[in-house]
Amino acid sequence: QVQLVESGGGLVQAGGSLRLSCAASGRAFPFYTMAWFRQAPGKEREFAAVIIWSGGITNYAESVKGRFTISRDNTKNTVYLQMNSLKPEDTAVYYCAAAGGFNGPDYSRAGTYNSWGQGTQVTVSS
Numbered sequence: 001q002v003q004l005v006e007s008g009g010g011l012v013q014a015g016g017s018l019r020l021s022c023a024a025s026g027r028a029f030p031f032y033t034m035a036w037f038r039q040a041p042g043k044e045r046e047f048a049a050v051i052i053w054s055g056g057i058t059n060y061a062e063s064v065k066g067r068f069t070i071s072r073d074n075t076k077n078t079v080y081l082q083m084n085s086l087k088p089e090d091t092a093v094y095y096c097a098a099a100g101g102f103n104g105p106d107y108s109r110a111g112t113y114n115s116w117g118q119g120t121q122v123t124v125s126s
Contacts, residue, residue: 001098001114001115002024002025002026002028002029002032002098002100002115003024003025003026003115004022004023004024004025004096004097004098004115004116004117005022005023005117005118006020006021006022006094006095006096006117006118006119006120007020007021007022007023007120008020008021008120009094009120009121009122010121010122010123011123011124011125012086012122012123012124012125013124013125014086014087014088014124014125014126015085015086016086016124017082017083017084017085017086018083018086018122019080019081019082019083020036020080020081020083020094020096020120020122021078021079021080022034022036022078022079022080022081022096022117023076023077023078024077024078024079024098025077026077028100029074029077030053030074031053031100031101032053032098032099032100032101032102032115033050033051033052033053033098033099033100033101033102033103033107034050034051034053034070034072034079034096034097034098035047035048035049035050035051035070035096035097035098035099035107035113036048036049036050036068036070036079036081036094036095036096036097037094037095037097037110038090038092038093038094038095038122039092039093039095039119040089040091040092040093043092045095045110046061047061047107047108047109047110048060048061048063048064048068048081048094049061049064049068049069049070049081050070050107050108051070051071051072051079052102052103052107053101053102053103054103056072058070059107059108061108063089064083064090067083067084067085067086068081068082068083068084069081069082069084070082079096081094083122086122086124087124088124088125088126089124090122090124091122091123091124092121092122093119093120093121093122094119094120094121094122095116095117095119096116096117097110097113097115097116097117098113098114098115098116099112099113099114099115100114
């Protein structure tokens, strides 16, 4: 497993932007598929975005498509989530997740990932 530490959350007004970072430990980071999930109060954890380790293919939940961008820097063992045009409904704790060598179809399922960060709070005010 890899150790993950998120940062970059905070309070922002609707329409604003934030960039989340997730720093990973270990030399195997380039071979990990990395994802962002989020969990709002009283709701289940939901998939937001993924970047597949092989080829850098990205996929997004419909609710964030066109506003969020996931990227990675393998030289820094870090994955990012650029969030633009934020809405109050984006308010949640955002979690970084990792799955070693994964490139299957179940990328939006939380059970696919075996390493999780502690989460970072994002609050969007109206």
